[in-house]
Structures are given as C-alpha cells and as structure tokens.
Ligand SMILES: [Zn+2]
C-alpha cells in the first residue's frame with residue numbers, strides 16, 4: 001500500500017517536473033494512469049541534419065522537444081501516441097550507429113542513442129509500452145506508417161530521374177509516400193495517402209502511378225497537382241532548424257534514466273508480497 005503511494009507520488013512529481021520544463025507551451029501531461037517510464041537524450045534525424053532532442057517515454061505517449069537548457073528547459077514539444085508506434089532497427093553504418101526508426105501513422109523518423117546498450121534499453125522499453133497498451137486496450141498494432149524522409153544532405157540529385165542537381169533554383173521535395181528526395185518535375189502530382197492528412201499530398205511520379213493503378217476507378221478528387229511550395233516535413237517544424245539547444249555536451253549528462261515499475265493497482269497481490 002505504502003509502496004504504491006510512494007510510487008505514484010514519485011511518479012506525479014516526475015511528471016510535474018517534465019511539465020515544468022516545457023513551461024506554458026507544453027501540454028498538460030499529468031493524467032490518471034499515466035506513468036513516466038524513462039527519459040533521456042537521443043539524436044533525431046531531422047530534414048537538414050541530426051539534432052539532439054530530449055525524449056520522455058510515458059506508458060501511453062512518447063514526448064520530445066528541443067533542449068534549451070539541459071534538464072531545465074525544453075520547447076517545441078511533440079507528442080506521439082504509442083498505440084500507433086512501430087520500431088524498426090537501423091543497422092550500424094560507419095559513423096552512424098545505434099539507431100532505429102520510430103514509425104507512426106503520421107510521421108516516422110530515425111533516432112540514435114550514444115551506445116548500443118542505451119539503444120537496446122530504449123527499444124525494449126518503448127516496445128513493452130506499446131505492447132502493454134495494445135494488450136490492455138485489446139487493439140491491434142497500426143499497419144500503415146508514414147514514410148521516413150531521406151535527409152536533404154543524402155541527395156545531391158533527384159532520386160527519381162537521377163538528373164536534376166539540387167541548388168537554390170532546383171529545390172528538394174519529398175515524396176510523402178516513399179520519403180525520397182525528388183525534384184519538382186518528378187513530383188508535380190499529389191495523391192491521397194490514407195494514414196496521412198485528408199487532403200492529397202505530394203508524391204513522386206513512380207509512387208503516383210503505383211497509387212493510381214492500385215486504386216481502380218480513381219476519384220479525381222484524390223489527386224492533383226503539387227504546389228511549388230509547402231514542402232514542410234510534418235516531422236520538422238520550421239523552427240527545427242533553430243540552433244538553440246544543440247550546444248550541450250553529450251558526454252556529461254545524457255545517459256537515459258528508466259524508472260522502476262510502480263505497483264500495478266490491478267494486482268493487489270503483488271504489493272502484498274512486499275509487505276511480508
Ligand atoms: Zn527528378
């Protein structure tokens with residue numbers, strides 16, 4: 001009984017602390033039944049380059065934000081519902097190590113931990129939260145996930161035609177279906193993608209023909225012409241390119257912390273064991 005109280009009080013304090021660090025711009029996080037499972041710094045692959053982000057794993061959501069002052073102030077809060085999350089391993093490749101992809105219906109992105117142990121810890125904890133959540137809600141895992149965007153820097157040329165060189169005039173665009181970097185010519189059309197927004201989004205020519213051939217008797221309202229602008233990655237706010245919060249020293253204090261499991265109130269027998 002005491003264990004349970006202490007645990008929930010500790011948990012409430014931890015959650016209040018997270019809320020405080022995000023300040024007024026953050027969502028209220030303290031909800032009945034919500035538990036903070038762990039927290040730490042991960043490098044998130046953004047459109048332009050990898051950036052450090054502070055992550056908080058709760059039993060039902062994953063929250064992350066930009067680091068303004070390490071352990072004190074975060075902003076640009078993002079909240080991902082774990083129900084739709086699927087993890088995918090990323091193999092080590094030269095200097096790029098300890099990564100995995102966090103896939104959700106609306107956005108998917110790669111993150112990197114400092115060590116393989118931290119990667120394993122993060123993945124195990126996230127995975128367990130997702131399975132517990134699905135089990136408890138008697139739901140099935142989401143099957144449709146957003147494409148991971150290829151970072152701009154990885155494509156000097158259009159990945160569709162292989163000819164267009166990107167520069168100030170030839171801007172990079174991302175196909176919302178496959179995530180490749182393509183030129184405007186090769187991504188002039190839009191198509192509706194079920195798990196994303198209701199309105200049609202930019203797709204490359206290859207994906208367009210695949211999508212239109214698979215949906216027979218195509219509704220013209222689901223496809224159209226891509227406007228030249230508005231190539232905003234839902235993964236990246238425009239302010240994501242802010243340099244703020246990217247200067248802290250990783251070696252100092254970024255090891256993730258995972259908290260011991262609080263007593264599960266639906267199984268009072270387990271707390272009896274502790275009282276003996
Ligand atoms: Zn092209």
Ligand SMILES: [Zn+2]
Nearest residue numbers: 175178204207
């Ligand atoms: Zn495509």
